[in-house]
Amino acid sequence: MSKLSTIFMTLAVAAVHAAGKTHASANAILKHAIDGSNCDELSIPQDEYEKFWSALGWHMAYFDAGACSQKYNVTDRMDNPFKDYPDVTLATKGIGGAPPSPAAAAADDSLPVLDAELVARVNGSPQTTWTAGLNVRFSNFTVADARRFLNARSGGIASLPSIAHDPGTLAAAPQEFDPRVSREACTGPVLDQAFCGSCWAFGAVEAISDRLCMSKGAGAQYLQLSSLDMTSCDSGFFSLNNGCQGGQTGSAWNYAKKTGLVTEKCFPYLKTSGGPVPTCAPEDEPCLPESKFIKTPKCTKECADGSDWESSKHKLDSVYNVPSSQLMAELATNGPVESAFTVYADFVHYKSGVYEHTTGSMLGGHAVKIIGYGTESGTDYWLVQNSWTTSWGDGGFFKIKRGSSGLDSGAVAGSF
16 A cells, blocks of 8 residues: 555544544445455445545545445445546546446346347448347346446546647558558457456557567567556556456556556466466357456466566556547557547447447446557448457457547557
């Protein structure tokens, strides 16, 4: 725990204790908020939870939002302390949104997210530019499962410097760009975030790994950096990231600049590679009973391959946001970026074509690696690499109409 976290915790506990609340309850609630642990681990009575945040200020309860606010049914009482600062607001720019009401949440627990009728509506519309299907990746998911899976936020980006390419670089950007063809050696594989809401970390680490390869020049050997490093170690109260319970893109890249990332061999993610996160091979989906939503794995700072933790770190030199007007040139010149967008129920059914929201309710926010762009049958699109294995979508990739679902408005990148 940082000195700042400790000071905050001490002052808050003292204030609540002075107000006559139990020190033990206050300590437990604040420790949960600061460490970013799973809400299931917090066994505080309803009245103690309410008394604590009432005494400290409901605006501070915003930091404990998400699963706990729903568990204790206090969502409507929380006040966003950053509402006047949209770059750090947790539900901003159309990404994510407010949690569902208790009644809606209860219904979502039993409603499958895959919907054959939705598929029929999408594929039956003559205006649709994409094809839907029943992706086995979500075969055992309820709507509530999907919501827990989609907690990416685009906060922290507006405060970053913006890149501005010169007119020559902008003009030189090709009409279509696919690095799987032109930059194959530095385009990493489709990964699997498994049953953990860590897309915010995967989108960043995948793009950063590609950029690390590019920074080493021709003939460089691809080095996959660790998604678990960012998921497990960039979490807690002041990072505004919460591991498997979600995170924001801007602070993810700042972590890679400030702390750096170890390699995947040092700190593997999946159990199949020696890590802590269960999953199964794409051809074996839907997964085994073991593969359920997990708590954020511990940040052990110990390398599985015996190498030194600090020596395995790779740090970015700079981090910046990428305005939509600069995005084509950025992708073609400097490499992939991360961005977050609003996910609707129809998106989990994507199979091919250029996706545009057609039908279905909002599920949450998702972060991804944008790698390229092009035009298909007159529709301009971004080419995106997902982290839901190769069984989902078009081999793990998708195309999305430019200007839709907020994807253009929150791109972040960095350089070595």
